[in-house]
Amino acid sequence: MRIIVSLLVISLSMASACASTGKVFPSKVMEGVDRNFDFSRWRMMTDGAESKKVQLGGRIVQSQVSGDTITIVVGQLPIVDYPAYGPKDNRKNNGDFAIIYQGQIEKSDLQRGNRVMVVGMTHPPKVITVDDFSRSFPIVEAQCLHFWNTQGRDIEDFPFYEAGYVTLRQETVCAKNP
Numbered sequence: 001m002r003i004i005v006s007l008l009v010i011s012l013s014m015a016s017a018c019a020s021t022g023k024v025f026p027s028k029v030m031e032g033v034d035r036n037f038d039f040s041r042w043r044m045m046t047d048g049a050e051s052k053k054v055q056l057g058g059r060i061v062q063s064q065v066s067g068d069t070i071t072i073v074v075g076q077l078p079i080v081d082y083p084a085y086g087p088k089d090n091r092k093n094n095g096d097f098a099i100i101y102q103g104q105i106e107k108s109d110l111q112r113g114n115r116v117m118v119v120g121m122t123h124p125p126k127v128i129t130v131d132d133f134s135r136s137f138p139i140v141e142a143q144c145l146h147f148w149n150t151q152g153r154d155i156e157d158f159p160f161y162e163a164g165y166v167t168l169r170q171e172t173v174c175a176k177n178p
Contacts, residue, residue, distance in 0.1 A: 024085070024146040024172055029119050030055070039076055042122060043095045043138055049122065055079070056140060057087030057117040059152070061096060062130050063110035072099040073130050073137060074116060084156035086148055087115045098128050098137035101145060102175055109171050113152030119144045144174040 023030075037054045058074035076094040077087035099118050123139040148155050149169040158168035 024117065024170070025055075025119055025144050026174075029144050029174065033119060039094065039097075043097070045124075045138070049124065052122050053120070053143075054122055054140065055117065055119045056097065057115065058094075058097075059087065059089065060110065060112055060114045060116055062112065064128075065105075065110075068102055068104070070099075070101045070103070070105055070110070071128060072101070072110065072116065073097075073128060074099060074118075077115070079117060084154075084158075086146075086155045087117060088156075089154055096137055097140060098126065099140050099142050099145065101142040101173075103173060105145070105147075105173055106171065108149060108169075109147040109173075111149070111151060113150065115148040115150050115155060117146045118142045142175065144172060146170065146172045 032053045033055050034052045037052060037056075039056065042049060056074075056076060057079040058076045061073040061075050063070060063072045073096055075096050078090055078094075079086065080088040099116070099120070100123075118140050120140045120142040123141055125136040125138050127134050128137050129135075147170065149171075150158070155168065
């Protein structure tokens with residue numbers, strides 16, 4: 001009985017430590033991120049914007065895989081800490097951007113509606129075809145990505161159980177040469 005209680009206490013403390021930090025990326029990856037980045041202003045810039053290291057979140061609109069290059073079109077959503085960490089649907093059209101990632105990502109992570117967060121460098125807009133319509137999107141070249149396999153639901157809609165067990169599948173991937 002004493003062992004079971006000890007294991008439960010350890011599990012709960014580990015779960016609360018993970019939940020309270022709300023961090024999905026290594027601290028080294030987060031070094032140099034512009035904490036005051038203005039997404040709206042960046043979206044309106046055409047070519048002259050200075051490249052910055054940013055952290056953005058959103059909902060996947062479409063993805064395309066071409067060899068080792070993955071392009072993900074994302075509807076921007078604010079990143080929140082509570083009631084659950086990650087991109088939260090604010091029922092506004094905040095604008096879209098595209099993520100370019102060099103590497104492999106599981107197909108299930110790239111599904112339309114899943115939530116994603118990216119840390120990477122901003123680049124000038126690039127024309128990308130979405131649903132047979134070509135459009136210019138501002139670009140983030142991804143250093144690391146974190147996916148929540150929500151299939152369109154909010155992250156906080158997924159139930160939490162004893163000992164921090166979560167039914168929501170999550171995945172973090174980072175480029176080999178960040």
